[in-house]
Amino acid sequence: MKQFLIALFFLSTLQISSQNKIIYSDVAQDLLQNIIDKKSYDKEVQILSESTLTDLVDELQTDQQKIAFWVNIYNAFIQISLTENPSEYKNRGAFFGQERVKIAGELLSFDDIEHGIIRKSRMKISLGYLRKWFRPKWERKLRIDGKIDWRIHFALNCGAKSCPPVAVYSAENLDKEFDFMTTEYLKEQTTFDTATKTAKTVALMSWFRGDFGGKSGACKILKKYRIVPKEPKKLNFKSYDWTLLLGNFRTIPD
Template sequence: MTADPVAASADWLRAVRRGGTGREHETALRDWPRGDLRAALDTDDARLALWTNVYNAAAQSVLAASPEAYSEGRSAFFGAPIVTVAGRDLSLDDVEHGLLRRSHPKWTLGYVANPVAGAYERAFRVRERDPRVHFALNCGAAACPPVAAYTRDGIDAELDAATASYLDTEVEYDAEGDVARVPRLMLWFRGDFGGRDGILAMLREFDAIPAGASPRLRYRAYDWSLDAGNWG
Protein backbone atom coordinates (compact mmCIF):
# COMPACT_ATOMS: atom_id res chain seq x y z
CA MET A 1 0.00 0.00 0.00
CA THR A 2 1.32 3.43 -0.95
CA ALA A 3 2.37 5.86 1.76
CA ASP A 4 0.94 8.78 -0.22
CA PRO A 5 -2.79 9.55 0.11
CA VAL A 6 -2.82 11.27 -3.29
CA ALA A 7 -1.46 8.15 -4.98
CA ALA A 8 -3.92 6.03 -2.97
CA SER A 9 -6.82 8.14 -4.26
CA ALA A 10 -5.61 7.71 -7.86
CA ASP A 11 -5.21 3.96 -7.32
CA TRP A 12 -8.77 3.77 -5.97
CA LEU A 13 -10.10 5.54 -9.04
CA ARG A 14 -8.14 3.31 -11.42
CA ALA A 15 -9.42 0.21 -9.62
CA VAL A 16 -13.02 1.41 -10.06
CA ARG A 17 -12.33 2.01 -13.74
CA ARG A 18 -11.18 -1.61 -14.10
CA GLY A 19 -14.47 -2.78 -12.62
CA GLY A 20 -13.22 -3.39 -9.09
CA THR A 21 -14.11 -1.67 -5.85
CA GLY A 22 -10.66 -0.46 -4.83
CA ARG A 23 -11.78 -1.27 -1.32
CA GLU A 24 -8.25 -1.46 0.06
CA HIS A 25 -7.48 2.05 -1.15
CA GLU A 26 -10.81 3.41 0.08
CA THR A 27 -10.17 1.82 3.47
CA ALA A 28 -6.65 3.23 3.60
CA LEU A 29 -7.98 6.73 3.01
CA ARG A 30 -10.69 6.20 5.62
CA ASP A 31 -8.11 5.24 8.24
CA TRP A 32 -5.39 7.73 7.28
CA PRO A 33 -4.15 9.55 10.40
CA ARG A 34 -5.08 13.21 10.21
CA GLY A 35 -1.63 14.39 11.15
CA ASP A 36 -0.11 12.36 8.35
CA LEU A 37 -2.74 13.61 5.91
CA ARG A 38 -1.99 17.21 6.82
CA ALA A 39 1.74 16.62 6.25
CA ALA A 40 1.09 14.93 2.90
CA LEU A 41 -1.16 17.73 1.65
CA ASP A 42 1.61 20.30 1.76
CA THR A 43 0.69 22.01 -1.52
CA ASP A 44 -2.49 22.96 -3.32
CA ASP A 45 -1.46 20.62 -6.13
CA ALA A 46 -1.64 17.73 -3.68
CA ARG A 47 -4.98 18.89 -2.30
CA LEU A 48 -6.49 19.39 -5.75
CA ALA A 49 -5.35 15.97 -6.90
CA LEU A 50 -6.51 14.15 -3.77
CA TRP A 51 -9.98 15.66 -3.53
CA THR A 52 -10.65 15.47 -7.28
CA ASN A 53 -9.76 11.78 -7.27
CA VAL A 54 -11.80 11.15 -4.12
CA TYR A 55 -14.84 12.91 -5.60
CA ASN A 56 -14.68 10.98 -8.85
CA ALA A 57 -13.89 7.62 -7.26
CA ALA A 58 -16.70 7.95 -4.73
CA ALA A 59 -19.24 9.06 -7.34
CA GLN A 60 -18.32 6.33 -9.81
CA SER A 61 -18.33 3.70 -7.05
CA VAL A 62 -21.86 4.62 -5.99
CA LEU A 63 -23.10 4.77 -9.57
CA ALA A 64 -21.59 1.39 -10.39
CA ALA A 65 -23.16 -0.25 -7.33
CA SER A 66 -26.48 1.63 -7.17
CA PRO A 67 -27.24 3.64 -10.32
CA GLU A 68 -30.75 4.24 -9.04
CA ALA A 69 -29.25 6.54 -6.37
CA TYR A 70 -28.73 9.16 -9.06
CA SER A 71 -32.35 9.21 -10.17
CA GLU A 72 -33.80 9.26 -6.67
CA GLY A 73 -33.03 12.96 -6.21
CA ARG A 74 -29.97 15.11 -6.74
CA SER A 75 -30.12 16.67 -3.28
CA ALA A 76 -29.75 13.27 -1.64
CA PHE A 77 -27.14 12.09 -4.14
CA PHE A 78 -24.88 15.08 -3.58
CA GLY A 79 -25.65 15.61 0.08
CA ALA A 80 -25.41 12.10 1.55
CA PRO A 81 -22.08 11.05 3.11
CA ILE A 82 -20.57 8.45 0.75
CA VAL A 83 -16.84 8.52 1.47
CA THR A 84 -14.66 8.76 4.56
CA VAL A 85 -11.19 10.33 4.59
CA ALA A 86 -9.10 10.45 7.76
CA GLY A 87 -12.12 9.52 9.84
CA ARG A 88 -14.43 12.20 8.43
CA ASP A 89 -17.59 11.21 6.55
CA LEU A 90 -17.98 13.37 3.45
CA SER A 91 -20.62 13.97 0.80
CA LEU A 92 -19.89 14.97 -2.77
CA ASP A 93 -20.99 18.48 -1.83
CA ASP A 94 -18.54 18.49 1.08
CA VAL A 95 -15.68 17.52 -1.21
CA GLU A 96 -16.55 19.91 -4.03
CA HIS A 97 -17.79 23.02 -2.29
CA GLY A 98 -16.02 22.71 1.04
CA LEU A 99 -12.62 21.27 0.16
CA LEU A 100 -12.06 21.92 -3.55
CA ARG A 101 -13.79 25.32 -3.70
CA ARG A 102 -12.52 26.58 -0.34
CA SER A 103 -15.80 26.69 1.55
CA HIS A 104 -17.91 28.46 -1.07
CA PRO A 105 -21.51 27.13 -0.92
CA LYS A 106 -22.95 26.21 -4.29
CA TRP A 107 -25.85 28.66 -4.15
CA THR A 108 -23.63 31.78 -3.97
CA LEU A 109 -22.27 31.60 -7.55
CA GLY A 110 -18.80 31.46 -6.04
CA TYR A 111 -18.91 34.97 -4.56
CA VAL A 112 -19.56 34.28 -0.87
CA ALA A 113 -17.54 31.99 1.38
CA ASN A 114 -18.95 30.06 4.32
CA PRO A 115 -17.80 32.03 7.39
CA VAL A 116 -18.35 29.11 9.77
CA ALA A 117 -16.55 26.28 7.97
CA GLY A 118 -15.54 23.50 10.34
CA ALA A 119 -12.05 22.65 11.54
CA TYR A 120 -11.62 19.66 9.19
CA GLU A 121 -12.60 21.74 6.18
CA ARG A 122 -10.26 24.56 7.16
CA ALA A 123 -7.40 22.13 7.67
CA PHE A 124 -7.67 20.25 4.38
CA ARG A 125 -9.31 22.58 1.85
CA VAL A 126 -7.36 24.21 -0.96
CA ARG A 127 -5.70 27.51 -0.16
CA GLU A 128 -6.70 29.07 -3.49
CA ARG A 129 -9.62 28.15 -5.74
CA ASP A 130 -8.75 26.84 -9.20
CA PRO A 131 -11.68 27.09 -11.64
CA ARG A 132 -10.18 24.39 -13.87
CA VAL A 133 -11.33 21.81 -11.34
CA HIS A 134 -14.88 22.23 -12.66
CA PHE A 135 -13.72 20.51 -15.83
CA ALA A 136 -12.34 17.54 -13.90
CA LEU A 137 -15.27 16.54 -11.65
CA ASN A 138 -17.76 13.94 -12.84
CA CYS A 139 -21.01 13.27 -10.94
CA GLY A 140 -22.40 10.93 -13.60
CA ALA A 141 -24.31 13.52 -15.63
CA ALA A 142 -23.98 13.47 -19.41
CA ALA A 143 -22.69 17.05 -19.38
CA CYS A 144 -19.87 16.20 -16.97
CA PRO A 145 -16.28 15.99 -18.24
CA PRO A 146 -14.60 12.59 -18.59
CA VAL A 147 -13.06 10.99 -15.52
CA ALA A 148 -9.27 10.86 -15.19
CA ALA A 149 -6.84 10.20 -12.35
CA TYR A 150 -4.84 13.22 -11.19
CA THR A 151 -1.35 13.31 -9.72
CA ARG A 152 0.34 15.70 -7.30
CA ASP A 153 3.26 16.38 -9.64
CA GLY A 154 1.33 16.57 -12.89
CA ILE A 155 -1.98 18.13 -11.98
CA ASP A 156 -1.30 21.55 -13.45
CA ALA A 157 -0.76 20.12 -16.93
CA GLU A 158 -3.52 17.56 -16.36
CA LEU A 159 -6.07 20.25 -15.48
CA ASP A 160 -4.97 22.30 -18.48
CA ALA A 161 -5.59 19.29 -20.71
CA ALA A 162 -8.99 18.60 -19.13
CA THR A 163 -10.02 22.24 -19.47
CA ALA A 164 -8.88 22.52 -23.08
CA SER A 165 -10.72 19.34 -24.02
CA TYR A 166 -13.97 20.31 -22.28
CA LEU A 167 -14.04 23.84 -23.65
CA ASP A 168 -13.27 22.58 -27.13
CA THR A 169 -16.33 20.34 -26.91
CA GLU A 170 -18.71 22.63 -25.04
CA VAL A 171 -18.04 26.18 -26.26
CA GLU A 172 -19.72 27.48 -29.42
CA TYR A 173 -18.45 30.81 -30.72
CA ASP A 174 -20.57 32.80 -33.16
CA ALA A 175 -18.30 35.51 -34.56
CA GLU A 176 -21.03 37.07 -36.67
CA GLY A 177 -23.43 37.32 -33.74
CA ASP A 178 -20.61 38.14 -31.30
CA VAL A 179 -21.85 35.47 -28.90
CA ALA A 180 -20.12 32.62 -27.09
CA ARG A 181 -22.25 29.78 -25.78
CA VAL A 182 -20.40 28.39 -22.79
CA PRO A 183 -20.86 25.60 -20.23
CA ARG A 184 -23.44 26.29 -17.56
CA LEU A 185 -20.75 25.53 -15.00
CA MET A 186 -19.38 28.99 -15.78
CA LEU A 187 -22.65 30.51 -14.61
CA TRP A 188 -23.16 28.36 -11.53
CA PHE A 189 -19.61 29.10 -10.34
CA ARG A 190 -19.15 32.50 -11.94
CA GLY A 191 -17.16 33.87 -9.01
CA ASP A 192 -14.66 31.02 -9.20
CA PHE A 193 -13.81 32.12 -12.72
CA GLY A 194 -13.51 35.81 -11.84
CA GLY A 195 -16.82 36.89 -13.31
CA ARG A 196 -17.34 37.75 -16.94
CA ASP A 197 -13.84 39.11 -17.44
CA GLY A 198 -12.31 35.96 -15.97
CA ILE A 199 -14.49 33.71 -18.11
CA LEU A 200 -13.49 35.57 -21.27
CA ALA A 201 -9.82 35.43 -20.28
CA MET A 202 -10.05 31.66 -19.83
CA LEU A 203 -11.84 31.23 -23.16
CA ARG A 204 -9.06 33.18 -24.89
CA GLU A 205 -6.32 31.31 -23.03
CA PHE A 206 -7.66 27.96 -24.22
CA ASP A 207 -8.40 29.16 -27.77
CA ALA A 208 -12.16 28.76 -27.37
CA ILE A 209 -12.57 32.29 -28.75
CA PRO A 210 -10.12 34.47 -30.70
CA ALA A 211 -7.50 36.44 -28.77
CA GLY A 212 -9.15 39.81 -29.33
CA ALA A 213 -12.76 38.73 -28.94
CA SER A 214 -15.06 39.95 -26.17
CA PRO A 215 -18.41 38.37 -27.05
CA ARG A 216 -21.63 38.27 -25.10
CA LEU A 217 -21.97 35.11 -23.04
CA ARG A 218 -24.85 32.69 -23.23
CA TYR A 219 -24.95 29.71 -20.91
CA ARG A 220 -25.86 26.33 -22.31
CA ALA A 221 -28.37 24.04 -20.62
CA TYR A 222 -26.88 21.28 -18.51
CA ASP A 223 -27.67 17.71 -19.48
CA TRP A 224 -28.38 15.89 -16.23
CA SER A 225 -29.20 12.53 -17.83
CA LEU A 226 -27.18 9.70 -16.34
CA ASP A 227 -23.97 8.78 -18.15
CA ALA A 228 -21.89 6.85 -15.63
CA GLY A 229 -18.51 5.45 -16.56
CA ASN A 230 -17.44 8.29 -18.85
CA TRP A 231 -13.72 7.64 -18.56
CA GLY A 232 -11.13 9.80 -20.23
Protein backbone atom coordinates in the same frame (compact mmCIF):
# COMPACT_ATOMS: atom_id res chain seq x y z
CA MET B 1 29.59 -2.33 20.67
CA LYS B 2 26.36 -1.89 22.61
CA GLN B 3 25.92 1.65 21.30
CA PHE B 4 26.56 0.44 17.75
CA LEU B 5 23.86 -2.23 18.06
CA ILE B 6 21.38 0.28 19.49
CA ALA B 7 22.08 2.68 16.61
CA LEU B 8 21.73 -0.14 14.08
CA PHE B 9 18.41 -1.20 15.60
CA PHE B 10 17.16 2.40 15.54
CA LEU B 11 18.09 2.85 11.87
CA SER B 12 16.47 -0.47 10.93
CA THR B 13 13.28 0.57 12.72
CA LEU B 14 13.21 3.87 10.83
CA GLN B 15 13.73 2.10 7.51
CA ILE B 16 10.90 -0.37 8.15
CA SER B 17 8.62 2.46 9.26
CA SER B 18 9.45 4.41 6.11
CA GLN B 19 8.77 1.40 3.89
CA ASN B 20 5.40 0.81 5.56
CA LYS B 21 4.27 4.44 5.37
CA ILE B 22 1.06 4.86 3.40
CA ILE B 23 1.09 7.48 0.66
CA TYR B 24 -2.58 8.41 0.47
CA SER B 25 -2.20 10.31 -2.81
CA ASP B 26 -1.02 7.06 -4.41
CA VAL B 27 -3.93 5.20 -2.85
CA ALA B 28 -6.40 7.73 -4.31
CA GLN B 29 -4.84 7.34 -7.75
CA ASP B 30 -4.88 3.54 -7.47
CA LEU B 31 -8.51 3.62 -6.37
CA LEU B 32 -9.61 5.58 -9.43
CA GLN B 33 -7.36 3.63 -11.81
CA ASN B 34 -8.78 0.33 -10.53
CA ILE B 35 -12.29 1.62 -11.16
CA ILE B 36 -11.29 2.61 -14.70
CA ASP B 37 -9.64 -0.78 -15.26
CA LYS B 38 -12.62 -2.62 -13.71
CA LYS B 39 -10.44 -4.13 -10.99
CA SER B 40 -11.18 -4.59 -7.30
CA TYR B 41 -10.84 -1.42 -5.24
CA ASP B 42 -11.93 -2.68 -1.80
CA LYS B 43 -8.39 -2.47 -0.41
CA GLU B 44 -8.03 1.20 -1.34
CA VAL B 45 -11.43 2.09 0.10
CA GLN B 46 -10.48 0.41 3.39
CA ILE B 47 -7.10 2.18 3.59
CA LEU B 48 -8.73 5.56 3.02
CA SER B 49 -11.45 4.81 5.57
CA GLU B 50 -8.77 4.18 8.18
CA SER B 51 -6.85 7.41 7.48
CA THR B 52 -6.86 10.19 10.04
CA LEU B 53 -6.95 13.96 9.85
CA THR B 54 -3.32 14.05 10.99
CA ASP B 55 -2.33 11.59 8.26
CA LEU B 56 -3.72 13.77 5.48
CA VAL B 57 -2.63 17.11 6.92
CA ASP B 58 0.93 15.79 7.22
CA GLU B 59 0.98 14.47 3.65
CA LEU B 60 -0.99 17.07 1.70
CA GLN B 61 1.16 20.15 2.14
CA THR B 62 0.57 22.08 -1.10
CA ASP B 63 -2.60 23.07 -2.92
CA GLN B 64 -1.53 20.94 -5.88
CA GLN B 65 -1.33 17.90 -3.62
CA LYS B 66 -4.68 18.67 -2.02
CA ILE B 67 -6.49 19.31 -5.29
CA ALA B 68 -5.14 16.23 -7.10
CA PHE B 69 -5.95 14.01 -4.13
CA TRP B 70 -9.48 15.29 -3.56
CA VAL B 71 -10.44 15.41 -7.24
CA ASN B 72 -9.41 11.75 -7.56
CA ILE B 73 -11.35 10.90 -4.41
CA TYR B 74 -14.47 12.77 -5.55
CA ASN B 75 -14.49 11.22 -9.02
CA ALA B 76 -13.80 7.72 -7.69
CA PHE B 77 -16.57 7.73 -5.10
CA ILE B 78 -19.09 9.23 -7.55
CA GLN B 79 -18.50 6.20 -9.76
CA ILE B 80 -18.72 3.82 -6.80
CA SER B 81 -21.86 5.35 -5.28
CA LEU B 82 -23.86 5.63 -8.50
CA THR B 83 -22.81 2.23 -9.79
CA GLU B 84 -24.01 0.65 -6.55
CA ASN B 85 -27.26 2.65 -6.41
CA PRO B 86 -28.07 4.68 -9.55
CA SER B 87 -31.57 5.47 -8.25
CA GLU B 88 -30.00 7.93 -5.79
CA TYR B 89 -29.46 10.29 -8.71
CA LYS B 90 -33.18 11.00 -8.86
CA ASN B 91 -32.76 13.32 -5.89
CA ARG B 92 -29.42 14.96 -6.67
CA GLY B 93 -29.59 17.47 -3.84
CA ALA B 94 -29.81 14.68 -1.29
CA PHE B 95 -27.22 12.61 -3.16
CA PHE B 96 -24.50 15.28 -3.10
CA GLY B 97 -25.33 16.35 0.45
CA GLN B 98 -25.33 12.91 2.07
CA GLU B 99 -22.26 12.05 4.16
CA ARG B 100 -20.92 8.88 2.58
CA VAL B 101 -17.13 9.05 2.00
CA LYS B 102 -15.24 7.82 5.06
CA ILE B 103 -11.84 9.48 5.14
CA ALA B 104 -9.61 11.53 7.45
CA GLY B 105 -11.57 10.29 10.45
CA GLU B 106 -14.75 11.89 9.08
CA LEU B 107 -17.75 10.93 6.98
CA LEU B 108 -17.82 13.45 4.13
CA SER B 109 -20.37 14.35 1.48
CA PHE B 110 -19.54 15.24 -2.10
CA ASP B 111 -20.55 18.81 -1.28
CA ASP B 112 -18.05 18.80 1.60
CA ILE B 113 -15.27 17.75 -0.75
CA GLU B 114 -16.12 20.08 -3.62
CA HIS B 115 -17.29 23.25 -1.91
CA GLY B 116 -15.68 22.88 1.50
CA ILE B 117 -12.21 21.56 0.63
CA ILE B 118 -11.49 22.20 -3.06
CA ARG B 119 -13.42 25.49 -3.31
CA LYS B 120 -12.18 26.78 0.06
CA SER B 121 -15.43 26.86 2.03
CA ARG B 122 -17.62 28.46 -0.63
CA MET B 123 -21.40 28.34 -0.36
CA LYS B 124 -22.81 25.93 -2.91
CA ILE B 125 -25.57 28.23 -4.17
CA SER B 126 -24.00 31.69 -4.42
CA LEU B 127 -22.60 31.79 -7.98
CA GLY B 128 -19.18 31.34 -6.37
CA TYR B 129 -19.16 34.67 -4.55
CA LEU B 130 -20.10 33.87 -0.95
CA ARG B 131 -17.95 32.10 1.62
CA LYS B 132 -18.98 30.04 4.63
CA TRP B 133 -17.35 31.54 7.67
CA PHE B 134 -17.95 28.97 10.40
CA ARG B 135 -16.55 25.64 9.34
CA PRO B 136 -15.46 22.51 11.24
CA LYS B 137 -11.84 21.89 12.13
CA TRP B 138 -11.34 19.16 9.54
CA GLU B 139 -12.44 21.48 6.73
CA ARG B 140 -10.15 24.29 7.83
CA LYS B 141 -7.25 21.84 8.04
CA LEU B 142 -7.85 20.08 4.71
CA ARG B 143 -9.05 22.86 2.39
CA ILE B 144 -6.82 24.64 -0.10
CA ASP B 145 -4.86 27.65 1.09
CA GLY B 146 -4.66 29.84 -2.00
CA LYS B 147 -7.11 31.03 -4.63
CA ILE B 148 -9.70 28.70 -6.12
CA ASP B 149 -8.39 27.05 -9.27
CA TRP B 150 -11.34 27.46 -11.65
CA ARG B 151 -10.07 24.54 -13.74
CA ILE B 152 -11.36 22.12 -11.09
CA HIS B 153 -14.83 22.59 -12.62
CA PHE B 154 -13.53 20.84 -15.74
CA ALA B 155 -11.98 18.00 -13.73
CA LEU B 156 -14.77 17.06 -11.30
CA ASN B 157 -17.26 14.56 -12.67
CA CYS B 158 -20.64 14.43 -10.91
CA GLY B 159 -22.00 11.55 -12.96
CA ALA B 160 -24.02 13.55 -15.50
CA LYS B 161 -23.77 13.43 -19.28
CA SER B 162 -22.64 17.08 -19.42
CA CYS B 163 -19.87 16.53 -16.86
CA PRO B 164 -16.21 16.57 -17.89
CA PRO B 165 -14.63 13.14 -18.42
CA VAL B 166 -12.88 11.38 -15.55
CA ALA B 167 -9.08 11.27 -15.54
CA VAL B 168 -6.44 10.38 -12.96
CA TYR B 169 -4.59 13.47 -11.69
CA SER B 170 -1.20 13.92 -10.05
CA ALA B 171 0.17 16.80 -8.00
CA GLU B 172 3.43 16.76 -9.97
CA ASN B 173 1.78 17.41 -13.35
CA LEU B 174 -1.47 19.05 -12.26
CA ASP B 175 -1.11 22.25 -14.29
CA LYS B 176 -0.43 20.38 -17.50
CA GLU B 177 -3.20 17.86 -16.82
CA PHE B 178 -5.74 20.54 -15.91
CA ASP B 179 -4.88 22.63 -18.97
CA PHE B 180 -5.33 19.62 -21.25
CA MET B 181 -8.69 18.61 -19.79
CA THR B 182 -9.89 22.22 -19.67
CA THR B 183 -9.04 22.80 -23.32
CA GLU B 184 -10.55 19.53 -24.54
CA TYR B 185 -13.75 19.94 -22.55
CA LEU B 186 -14.35 23.57 -23.47
CA LYS B 187 -13.74 22.84 -27.15
CA GLU B 188 -16.46 20.19 -26.97
CA GLN B 189 -18.87 22.43 -25.07
CA THR B 190 -18.40 25.82 -26.76
CA THR B 191 -19.66 27.36 -29.99
CA PHE B 192 -18.87 30.81 -31.37
CA ASP B 193 -20.83 33.06 -33.74
CA THR B 194 -18.26 35.19 -35.54
CA ALA B 195 -20.86 37.62 -36.86
CA THR B 196 -22.22 38.56 -33.44
CA LYS B 197 -19.09 37.58 -31.46
CA THR B 198 -21.33 35.50 -29.21
CA ALA B 199 -20.03 32.40 -27.43
CA LYS B 200 -22.22 29.69 -25.98
CA THR B 201 -20.59 27.42 -23.45
CA VAL B 202 -21.15 25.09 -20.50
CA ALA B 203 -23.47 26.15 -17.67
CA LEU B 204 -20.70 25.52 -15.12
CA MET B 205 -19.26 28.90 -16.06
CA SER B 206 -22.56 30.49 -15.03
CA TRP B 207 -23.24 28.51 -11.85
CA PHE B 208 -19.78 29.27 -10.45
CA ARG B 209 -19.12 32.55 -12.23
CA GLY B 210 -17.37 34.00 -9.19
CA ASP B 211 -14.66 31.34 -9.55
CA PHE B 212 -14.10 32.43 -13.15
CA GLY B 213 -14.00 36.17 -12.48
CA GLY B 214 -17.55 36.76 -13.65
CA LYS B 215 -18.74 36.69 -17.24
CA SER B 216 -15.87 38.92 -18.35
CA GLY B 217 -13.39 36.54 -16.78
CA ALA B 218 -15.03 33.58 -18.51
CA CYS B 219 -14.76 35.36 -21.86
CA LYS B 220 -11.05 36.00 -21.28
CA ILE B 221 -10.54 32.32 -20.42
CA LEU B 222 -12.22 31.20 -23.65
CA LYS B 223 -9.89 33.45 -25.62
CA LYS B 224 -6.75 32.56 -23.62
CA TYR B 225 -7.29 28.84 -24.14
CA ARG B 226 -8.04 29.42 -27.85
CA ILE B 227 -11.50 28.00 -27.54
CA VAL B 228 -12.78 30.97 -29.56
CA PRO B 229 -10.87 33.09 -32.10
CA LYS B 230 -11.80 36.40 -30.45
CA GLU B 231 -12.84 37.45 -27.00
CA PRO B 232 -16.66 37.20 -27.00
CA LYS B 233 -18.77 40.31 -26.68
CA LYS B 234 -21.64 38.22 -25.40
CA LEU B 235 -21.71 34.95 -23.48
CA ASN B 236 -24.62 32.51 -23.30
CA PHE B 237 -24.83 29.16 -21.54
CA LYS B 238 -26.07 25.74 -22.62
CA SER B 239 -28.59 23.69 -20.69
CA TYR B 240 -26.93 21.04 -18.55
CA ASP B 241 -27.78 17.44 -19.41
CA TRP B 242 -28.24 15.63 -16.10
CA THR B 243 -28.75 12.21 -17.70
CA LEU B 244 -26.73 9.70 -15.68
CA LEU B 245 -23.53 8.71 -17.51
CA LEU B 246 -20.93 6.59 -15.74
CA GLY B 247 -17.67 5.28 -17.15
CA ASN B 248 -16.83 8.45 -19.07
CA PHE B 249 -13.07 8.07 -18.71
CA ARG B 250 -10.23 9.78 -20.56
CA THR B 251 -6.48 9.25 -20.57
CA ILE B 252 -4.31 12.34 -20.38
CA PRO B 253 -1.37 12.08 -22.82
CA ASP B 254 2.17 12.19 -21.46
